[in-house]
Amino acid sequence: MANGAYPAGLSEDSAAEASRTRGELQLVVPYSAGGPLDRSARKLVQETNSIGRLQVLNVPGEGGATGAAMVARTGSRDPLLLMGTVATQAILPWLNPQLPYDPLRDFQPLMLVARMxxxxxxxxxxxxxxxxxxxxxxxxxxxxxxxxxxxxxxxxxxxxxxxxxxxxxxxxxxxxxxxxxxxxxxxxxxxxxxxxxxxxxxxxxxxxxxxxxxxxxxxxxxxxxxxxxxxxxxxxSVRDLHLATWFGLFATAGISDALAKRWVGAFAQTLQKPQVQQYFDAMGVIREDLRLQDFARLVQTEHSFYGQLIKANHILPG
Known part of the structure; x- marks a missing residue:
């Protein structure tokens, strides 16, 4: 399952449970393999070796909501990591009132990885x-x-x-x-x-x-x-058209402060490695250091911003 795939007939939840049984920590990427978000996640997993075995699991669907919901519903006893984005945490909640997770309540923001x-x-x-x-x-x-x-x-x-x-x-x-x-x-x-x-x-x-x-x-x-x-x-040419995406690491809500700080410390150390910085620079990804409460404030600000933008411009889901 190194490439994020899982055997036919095995559900996403079963795949995650099987990996946890083997002592692996899953990092869920809520999009298909091969894109910049996926490549960034795999580089982080490859270069992080201080928190045990890490595994990327691609769970695409519903614009990222399927993977995000999977992380939200696992519970703090067996937490998963999510490579969350501006879409999963700040945009989708305003487009889909029936979203199966709350972006502010169901996750523990760990750290911003980059802007794009x-x-x-x-x-x-x-x-x-x-x-x-x-x-x-x-x-x-x-x-x-x-x-x-x-x-x-x-x-x-x-x-x-x-x-x-x-x-x-x-x-x-x-x-x-x-x-x-x-x-x-x-x-x-x-x-x-x-x-x-x-x-x-x-x-x-x-x-x-x-x-x-x-x-x-x-x-x-x-x-x-x-x-x-x-x-x-x-x-x-088009006044007020200025947007940027971002992605960062989230954990299932309810984990201990000690565990959150441990994970943040490990990934922050990885992001400081020259080979990781060079990899991101070559992709055109802008690195930025926001952790825990500072990252949580960014998520809340972006959630509010996109809510106002979507309502003011009458943007519909389709």
Whole structure:
């Protein structure tokens, strides 16, 4: 199960229980294998050796809610770790009132791992065909043709979904949302031509931009990014469009303070290793040190921010 898969017929809960029986601590990644979040989690597991055996388990589904719910319901006697995101902890609760977990009550925030800016991308051949090289070019094209362009995302409630909905709300241009079970299948759809646009994280899109397969139209950060020279901020053309994703480590609620501090200390030590820092830098991931109460305050702030954003812009789940 080193790759996060489990045998056919064995449920996610059974797989987790089997691993705990073997003395392994599960780190649940609530998305498909292969994306930047998954790669980051596997690098942390690979480089952390002071808290026993660690295992990554990919549990995709419902925009990340399936994996998050699995961690929430295990109980503090057999806690799991979650690589939680802005989507699972701050966005999905506002889009799905029936979410099977409470993002503020059911988890113990441990530490922020990193932030990831996003970039609006499209296939380079399509950008060349439609003569779209900037956000203004895209807006002029869409205003002229008024045909909905298809944008792929990592699922309902993902930051890519919210960015697309906000872009559509602020510009009043037609877009059709195509949700997938993670960033990797969404990106594949874009590259294969079954989607036209994607608000992808820089870590995922960068290799394809550098290889010339994708054209970077604009970034969702307030300022341009050094890794994407010449690519403007979308907020220069679309006022108030500035978003960024983040991901961090959470444990099942109810664990002891001593255990939380032990885990935080181990992972913080890992994040200080030069090889880990170089790995994240190469991905375009921005490292940031927020732990325990400081991280919990960030989660609460982001939860409130996205609630206000979603309500103010009447953003719906689909």
């Amino acid at each position: 800016p996003h970039v609006l991308v499209m296939r380079s051949e399509l950008a060349l065909q439609w003569r779209i090289y900037s956000p203004d070019d895209l807006l002029r094209f869409m205003a002229k043709h008024r045909q909905p362009l298809r944008y792929a995302s990592a699922g309902n409630g993902s930051i890519g979904h919210i960015a697309g909905k906000l872009f559509q709300t602020l510009t009043r241009v037609p877009l059709l949302h195509l949700p997938f079970a993670g960033a990797r299948p969404a990106l594949s759809a874009l590259l294969e031509g079954s989607a036209d646009l994607m608000f992808d994280n820089v870590a995922s899109a960068l290799p394809h931009v550098q290889a010339g397969r994708l054209k970077a139209i604009g970034v969702t950060s307030r300022t341009p990014l050094p890794l994407l020279p010449g690519v403007p901020s979308l907020s220069d």
